[in-house]
Amino acid sequence: MGGCNCNCNKREKNKKICPICKEISEYIDRKIVREVVKTDIQRFIQMENYYICKNNDCDIVFFNENGDIMLLIRDINMRADFNKLKENSSPNCSGGSCGCGK
Numbered sequence: 001m002g003g004c005n006c007n008c009n010k011r012e013k014n015k016k017i018c019p020i021c022k023e024i025s026e027y028i029d030r031k032i033v034r035e036v037v038k039t040d041i042q043r044f045i046q047m048e049n050y051y052i053c054k055n056n057d058c059d060i061v062f063f064n065e066n067g068d069i070m071l072l073i074r075d076i077n078m079r080a081d082f083n084k085l086k087e088n089s090s091p092n093c094s095g096g097s098c099g100c101g102k
């Protein structure tokens with residue numbers, strides 16, 4: 001908890017199956033989700049967990065805990081640096097400087 005943004009010790013439990021392609025999807029910070037979706041989509045981003053599907057053949061990019069909010073490729077603001085986001089969405093805790101106890 002606290003201000004730790006490192007996912008290293010929540011990575012195991014924070015995985016979900018994509019509702020469409022059934023690939024394992026990883027937790028992603030909803031702040032990141034908000035940054036990359038289109039402006040009119042942002043109001044749908046609530047205080048809950050979101051997951052990112054990394055399957056390039058799948059239309060879903062993000063989905064929420066219940067799977068009732070699914071953000072598709074067309075909902076993403078393509079001006080956002082989305083490819084970089086996909087690469088960086090699973091941070092590896094290398095030093096322990098984050099203080100999250102891992």
Ligand SMILES: [Zn+2]
Nearest residue numbers: 018021053058
């Ligand atoms: Zn998927």
